[in-house]
Amino acid sequence: MAPLLIWLLSLIIIPHIDMFILSLQEKVAPRVYETGFSNYAEFFTEPLYWNTFARTALMSILATALTLLIGFPVSYYIAKMVRGRVRMVLFLLCMIPFWVSELVRTFGWMILLRETGVISSFLQYIGLTDGPIEFLYNDVSIMVGLVYTSMLFMVVPLVTTLDSLDNSLVEAGYDLGGSGFRVLRKIVIPHAMPGIVSGCIVVFMLSLGNYLTPVLLGGKDSLWFTEQIYTQFITRFNWEQGSAFGFLLLILSSLIVWAGLKISRQTLSNTMG
């Protein structure tokens, strides 16, 4: 218990307390501070800030949904359709990209998508287009990057829960007259719900808190909330405002996760259990 407490205290709780105190400092004059909530009020009064947050949250939810849509069939295939070696190889294929740093992986996407990149050149070569095409620096490229980065964190919990689904339940579902869709909806998905929810929470939080992918693939118009925090801390040297944004990100994302749990009628304990 003690190591866990030390870890939590020194790496999570103390920095957050410090950040919270910092976020309550209002700058009234150079090096003169008062305690108050004006840094928080700033978020709600300046449309750019909460618009950026809303956009970040919506894009993250969309990324989570897309990751789930792609990850579910992949996980089902790995967990139920293949056995032994093939299964191990497929699982490894999902994992191999994560042995490379996120920066390198993101540069990989840039090499593919940029104006002078592989895809653009190829399209020109086969004559589908006359001039070079810029695939980078838009919402779609951000989405591609986010889904790609998050895939493993969706596939692992899904494979684990789907693996624990008794095959005879699926067979019984068919045997009693169910169509493939009905078996999926009534038996497979309810069983996999804890895995779906925990995968979604992880992917959503990772996307929301991601900095590298939106900045590199989205360019300067990416408008990601973590960028605002970065700007406050590094560019504008306004640590007080940055801390307030950091706290808002924590609270608002927790609220979204809580709402998600309510809607899917899951509890955090049975998701993690």
Add this chain to the structure above:
Amino acid sequence: MTDTPTPAIDLECVNLTKTFGKFCAVDNISFSIPAGSFFSILGPSGCGKTTLLRMLAGFLEPTSGELTIKGRSMLGVPPNKRPVNMVFQHLALFPMMTVAENIAYGLECQGVDKSEIAPKVKAVLERVGLPDSGNKRPDQLSGGQKQRIAIARCLVLEPDVLLLDEPLGALDLKLREHMKVELKHLQNQFNTTFIYITHDQSEALVMSDQVAVMNAGKFEQVGTPQELYYTPQTDFVASFVGENNRWRANVANAHQGRLDLVLDSGISFQGIAANDAQFKTGDGVDVFVRPEAIMLSKTPMQTGEFDNILEGEVDCLLFDGAKSRVLVKDPSSDHELNVTLPQTGEFNDLQEGQPIYLGWKFDQAKCFAARDGQAGA
């Protein structure tokens, strides 16, 4: 039911075969099952009975052969379109649904109107004797109750044939005995054709109208439980159905069905050729004598009453209540016989080493042609 003059056939298989690579799991099996009967497929594990059942359910396609249910070919028909339902080995009740939802699932699949589902669920729960368990979760039920729900879930759909894949295997002994009677009762009540798969001969004998004994992908014999027990047609059936003493012997003299036999150990006695098989002097045979067909006596027996009389000593007592047996050894040859101990009180004080007399009629010693490469026991 089975004894109506021309029973309607519910399910028929013709030359059904299933191979996995070079391995032949089900080998050219043909049979037909009359409507409303309880048909068991009895065999050791690995004999192909589960493969056969999965073909009937539609989870496997036969390599060759024809399968019809109520005259309609089932080849290429997926499991959710077949008029058969299956009770799985571990029941496969849906844990995420209540008991009522489990039963309603199949009705919803059939597109039954919502207003008709609830009364149907209620009615079938009453018929299986669990009227109040609709709102429970499957894990709140006892083993026997789960069993009944799994059967109710299938029977509410009124299938032509109900398949049961060793569903009693997971129950404890007492409950299993109880469920045997109950299953038979349910089958009578619903009058649905049951196909029951088991490796437990007692389950098959107690419940079935017809039993098929399966071995190595083939049916060895199909018949009523009595036929299998009293007149086994192959040595496999003789050794698999019921207990049996098995010896290797040689024919010393054959007159009609009645054979004079000599065991390897030198003991000679008389037996009967099973299946009216013809044997001649010198043929090797496997002899089967049931432990319960041998008469025990503490005093020497009268010749004439029994065709075969043997004097031995008690080697070992295997006490198991009503199923108690005694191993009797012939001191001159060390040959052992397994004999059922009558619980009439007379043998309660039997001691190991005590002399004892055995007798059995010649027609209780059934002889089959010896299979080569098999050592006599």
